[in-house]
Structure formats: C-alpha cells, structure tokens
Amino acid sequence: MENMILDCAIIGGGPAGLTAGLYTTRGGLENVIMYEKGMPGGQITQSSEIENYPGVTGEITGMDLMIPWPEQCQKFGLKHEMSEVTRVCKNENDNFLIHTSDGKSQEAYSVIVCTGSTPKRAGFAGEDKFFGRGVSTCATCDGFFYKGKEVAVVGGGDTALEEALYLAKICKKVYLIHRRDTFRASPNTVARVKSTENIELVLNSAPEEVYGDAMGVTGIRVINKDKETREIGVPGVFTFVGNNVNNQVLMQEDGNFLCELNSAGEVIVDLSMRTSNAGLFAAGDIRIEAPKQVVCAAGDGAVAALQAISYVDEKLNH
Ligand code: FAD
Numbered sequence: 001m002e003n004m005i006l007d008c009a010i011i012g013g014g015p016a017g018l019t020a021g022l023y024t025t026r027g028g029l030e031n032v033i034m035y036e037k038g039m040p041g042g043q044i045t046q047s048s049e050i051e052n053y054p055g056v057t058g059e060i061t062g063m064d065l066m067i068p069w070p071e072q073c074q075k076f077g078l079k080h081e082m083s084e085v086t087r088v089c090k091n092e093n094d095n096f097l098i099h100t101s102d103g104k105s106q107e108a109y110s111v112i113v114c115t116g117s118t119p120k121r122a123g124f125a126g127e128d129k130f131f132g133r134g135v136s137t138c139a140t141c142d143g144f145f146y147k148g149k150e151v152a153v154v155g156g157g158d159t160a161l162e163e164a165l166y167l168a169k170i171c172k173k174v175y176l177i178h179r180r181d182t183f184r185a186s187p188n189t190v191a192r193v194k195s196t197e198n199i200e201l202v203l204n205s206a207p208e209e210v211y212g213d214a215m216g217v218t219g220i221r222v223i224n225k226d227k228e229t230r231e232i233g234v235p236g237v238f239t240f241v242g243n244n245v246n247n248q249v250l251m252q253e254d255g256n257f258l259c260e261l262n263s264a265g266e267v268i269v270d271l272s273m274r275t276s277n278a279g280l281f282a283a284g285d286i287r288i289e290a291p292k293q294v295v296c297a298a299g300d301g302a303v304a305a306l307q308a309i310s311y312v313d314e315k316l317n318h
Pocket residue numbers: 011012013014015016017035036037038039040041042043044045046047049050051052053083084085086114115116117132138140141142246249283284285286291292293294295297
C-alpha cells in the first residue's frame with residue numbers, strides 16, 4: 001500500500017474510529033488505514049463495567065465490549081497501523097498528509113479524526129490510585145453504581161454542576177466540593193443546584209486526599225481556605241475539572257489548526273461531521289457538544305464515514 005493514496009485515513013481507534021473504519025470499508029472505500037497508537041478500543045477499555053450500550057445485557061467490561069470491533073472491521077479490509085499520528089496537513093494537490101512519529105508520511109484523499117478527549121485529573125492524593133475504583137469522571141457511566149448512596153462531586157464549572165444535578169436524581173446525597181465560593185457554571189444551572197435539597201455545597205474547599213480500602217473509596221478529606229479539614233464518608237468521588245481535547249494532530253507548523261475549533265479546543269462540525277476543511281471529518285469525543293458516550297461516538301463514526309465515501313466519490317469521479 002506504500003505510495004498509494006489512501007481513500008481515507010482514520011486517526012484514532014476508539015468507538016468512533018472503529019465504526020468509521022467499518023462503514024468506510026463496507027461502504028466501498030478500498031484503501032483505508034486506521035492509525036491507532038495503542039490497541040484499538042479507546043478509553044472505554046478502562047471501564048470495569050458498561051451497562052448502557054444498547055442491546056448488550058449482562059455484566060460486561062469495556063474491554064469485553066470492544067474486543068470484537070477490530071475483527072469485524074478487518075473482515076471488510078480495514079488496516080490498522082499501530083503508529084502515533086503527529087500531524088495532519090494538506091498538500092499542494094488538496095490531499096491530506098498524515099505524519100507519524102516514526103518519521104513517515106502518507107497521502108490520503110479524506111481524513112476522519114477520532115482522537116477523543118481526556119478528562120483532566122484534579123491532582124489530589126489517591127486520585128490515580130482509586131481511579132476506576134470509586135473515583136470517576138463520568139456520571140452517566142458510573143452514577144448508577146451509587147444509587148441510593150452518598151457521593152462527592154469536585155468542580156465548579158457547567159459539567160460539575162450539571163453532573164451533580166444528574167447524580168442528585170439517583171443518589172441519596174451529593175456533596176459538591178468547589179475551591180471557590182462562586183461558580184463558573186451558568187447562573188441558571190447554579191440556581192438549580194442551590195435549590196436541590198440533596199446537594200450540599202462544600203465551598204472554598206479543595207480535595208486533599210481520597211482514601212479507601214481493598215474494596216475501593218471510603219471517603220474524601222477536603223481542606224478549606226481557613227486550613228480546616230473535613231472528612232466526608234462517600235464510596236464515590238466524581239471529578240469534573242475540565243477536559244483536554246486531543247486536537248494536537250490538527251495543529252500546523254505555524255500554530256494554526258487545520259480546521260475551526262471552539263474556545264475549548266473542540267472541533268466544530270455540522271450534523272454530517274464535516275469540519276470547516278473539505279474532506280476532513282471529526283467524530284466522537286473530539287467534536288463540539290459530544291455527549292461522551294460510546295453509542296454516540298459510534299454513531300458519529302458512521303455518519304462521518306458515509307460523508308467521506310461521498311466526498312471521495314465526488315473527488316475521483318467528477
Ligand atoms: P476514545 O475512546 O478516546 O478513542 C480515541 C483513540 O484515539 C484512543 O484509542 C487513542 O489511543 C487514539 N489516539 C489519540 N491520539 C492519537 C494519535 N495522535 N495517533 C494515534 N492514535 C491516537 N461511555 C459510555 O457510553 N458508557 C459508559 O459506561 C462509559 N464509561 C466510561 C468509563 C471510563 C472510565 C471512561 C474513561 C469513559 C467512559 N465512557 C463511557 C465514555 C466513552 O469511553 C467515550 O465517550 C468514548 O470512548 C469516546 O470514543 P472516541 O472514539 O471518540 O474516543
């Protein structure tokens with residue numbers, strides 16, 4: 001396949017990238033490579049349990065869910081290249097060039113970027129140790145495990161407050177821990193949080209340590225601005241302190257991006273997953289307004305693939 005122009009290059013092999021791979025190849029594109037720097041599957045493979053993927057019942061880990069996906073794609077001809085993409089740019093022929101960390105480059109008519117986003121860590125003691133065992137960054141994913149129990153939420157932005165409201169419907173009580181006494185979140189959301197009876201605001205307080213035992217988290221210790229500490233006994237701690245969008249592959253040598261991003265660094269797409277740059281599509285957690293769910297990322301990948309097929313067809317046959 002060397003020196004051949006790819007019909008489509010897919011960057012990232014999570015649910016969005018793998019579904020894009022399935023739909024592009026099964027839809028007739030012949031030379032498609034999915035660049036995934038690790039094993040395909042994406043961030044859901046870190047999850048010990050997923051119970052909201054439609055049609056999949058019973059106890060299943062994120063890894064179990066994703067294992068059959070690459071094989072299904074390979075059946076239709078998708079190639080996986082285990083390389084890290086460093087940059088995607090456009091060349092003088094109006095095609096894309098995919099640069100990889102091994103110094104190679106590959107030309108492609110279309111690109112679907114599916115590199116996801118990474119929730120930031122807050123940086124308190126015990127956060128990494130108990131991640132996935134009581135510390136979570138996804139209320140939609142893990143909130144149900146704390147049905148009827150008390151949980152803590154860390155953060156003061158829109159995500160933290162909206163997720164606190166979501167958790168308050170499932171959990172007995174939510175402690176909302178924020179390092180200041182005013183919020184970044186929109187005033188309407190702040191008002192809803194303040195009027196929710198089972199949300200207790202723990203303000204001017206930063207998490208110092210999450211602790212627990214072999215079974216998982218048992219509590220969080222916070223310290224306030226007067227240096228007073230407080231122990232809050234909870235089995236679950238949700239942190240929402242912002243996201244790093246994995247958009248680095250789109251950054252050009254001059255520091256500009258290959259397509260338009262919003263102020264949070266998310267790729268702006270239309271309902272067809274088209275970016276502002278013709279032939280470049282984005283799918284999954286990297287795009288604006290992503291619900292950050294496997295089913296949605298997979299749906300995006302399918303939409304982007306169908307558009308990439310039309311784009312390549314138009315480019316080569318008209
Ligand atoms: P990702 O899954 O993040 O995949 C991106 C891929 O791109 C990664 O494999 C990465 O290695 C690769 N990549 C990144 N940069 C490069 C590069 N430069 N070169 C090559 N490869 C690159 N969702 C649910 O629906 N239900 C749940 O219960 C649930 N639980 C979750 C639990 C945890 C602990 C986490 C972390 C997430 C959970 N999610 C859940 C969210 C879900 O995992 C994501 O919404 C989904 O994986 C997003 O898919 P994606 O394909 O957009 O990105």
